[in-house]
Amino acid sequence: MELHKESDISCSSAAEHYLIELMNEIKIFSPATVANVSCGFDVMGFCLDNVGDEMVIRKIDKKGIYITKVENFDLPFETELNVAGVSALAMYEAIDVDFGFEIEIYKNIKPGSGIGSSAASAVGSVFGMNELIGRPFNKTQLTEFAMKGEALASKCEHADNLAPALFGGFTLVKSIAPLKILQIPSPEDLYATIIHPQIEVKTSESRAILPNEVPLNKAITQWANLGSLIHALHTSDYDLIQDSLNDVVVEPYRSQLIPLFNEVKDVSLKAGALGAGISGSGPSIFTLSKGLEQANKVKEAMQSVYETSEIDFDIHVSKINTQGVKIIG
Numbered sequence: 001m002e003l004h005k006e007s008d009i010s011c012s013s014a015a016e017h018y019l020i021e022l023m024n025e026i027k028i029f030s031p032a033t034v035a036n037v038s039c040g041f042d043v044m045g046f047c048l049d050n051v052g053d054e055m056v057i058r059k060i061d062k063k064g065i066y067i068t069k070v071e072n073f074d075l076p077f078e079t080e081l082n083v084a085g086v087s088a089l090a091m092y093e094a095i096d097v098d099f100g101f102e103i104e105i106y107k108n109i110k111p112g113s114g115i116g117s118s119a120a121s122a123v124g125s126v127f128g129m130n131e132l133i134g135r136p137f138n139k140t141q142l143t144e145f146a147m148k149g150e151a152l153a154s155k156c157e158h159a160d161n162l163a164p165a166l167f168g169g170f171t172l173v174k175s176i177a178p179l180k181i182l183q184i185p186s187p188e189d190l191y192a193t194i195i196h197p198q199i200e201v202k203t204s205e206s207r208a209i210l211p212n213e214v215p216l217n218k219a220i221t222q223w224a225n226l227g228s229l230i231h232a233l234h235t236s237d238y239d240l241i242q243d244s245l246n247d248v249v250v251e252p253y254r255s256q257l258i259p260l261f262n263e264v265k266d267v268s269l270k271a272g273a274l275g276a277g278i279s280g281s282g283p284s285i286f287t288l289s290k291g292l293e294q295a296n297k298v299k300e301a302m303q304s305v306y307e308t309s310e311i312d313f314d315i316h317v318s319k320i321n322t323q324g325v326k327i328i329g
């Protein structure tokens with residue numbers, strides 16, 4: 001892979017850059033993300049603000065990639081079986097260095113929650129390593145490495161969670177080969193509310209239930225909605241966002257895996273959400289709202305559904321995070 005200094009990496013001064021190059025250890029925050037955004041299956045995603053994993057990446061004398069700590073969830077320490085390890089190995093194979101890296105993972109995003117748990121791990125390791133070696137790779141190249149880790153979890157290569165985690169904001173994965181990622185503007189007043197019922201839906205399983213073919217009339221509706229969503233985000237047209245957030249292709253199948261999905265969607269829309277849909281492959285459900293107050297009103301409505309059931313849940317209100325993965329120490 002060709003190395004070059006990128007124009008799309010978050011900028012910092014030359015002095016900051018020099019300091020990072022001297023550092024042997026870095027602590028990063030790798031955010032949760034919402035993929036698909038109803039009409040953009042496998043191509044659209046956006047980044048959340050206040051939910052994510054923390055990771056420490058450390059340069060060590062010994063060559064290789066080592067997972068030395070995993071907190072909160074029972075994930076493999078074997079590098080080849082760990083999503084963060086696999087993406088790190090993909091990047092490590094592309095560099096020629098006489099040292100290695102240790103990775104500590106403080107996992108806050110539950111695996112199988114539908115808010116990009118594996119993507120956060122896959123992104124965190126390559127972002128941290130890249131910082132420690134002077135940022136030879138741009139964000140698109142980092143996404144390519146991270147796709148190897150994501151593929152371990154979901155059994156296929158896609159980047160709709162990875163791209164928003166790396167770039168921040170809304171992203172559209174225009175193509176996978178060659179990988180082309182477009183950054184889409186986030187309207188200032190747009191907020192997400194995400195509810196996570198505490199059941200696990202494996203991405204590989206929720207992909208397996210989808211049909212291989214889509215009827216033409218449904219495809220037409222879906223690409224019209226995706227096109228209009230992109231236009232609405234560019235023009236901060238909240239009415240058009242509302243009109244575009246529909247999924248006639250995937251949601252009818254996957255919603256059956258999520259208890260009370262239709263009820264949550266119904267109360268959210270009645271409470272004033274612009275739209276509601278499955279976050280990634282589920283079981284989390286996302287809504288978008290205009291303004292924080294409205295997003296909180298939608299939160300009350302969403303949680304009222306699961307409060308009357310036996311199902312435990314987490315719920316978050318988040319502004320769209322336009323920065324993405326970042327250094328915290």
Ligand code: HSE
Binds near residue numbers: 035042206
């Ligand atoms: N686009 C993916 C899916 C996201 O819905 O299966 C989850 O990895």
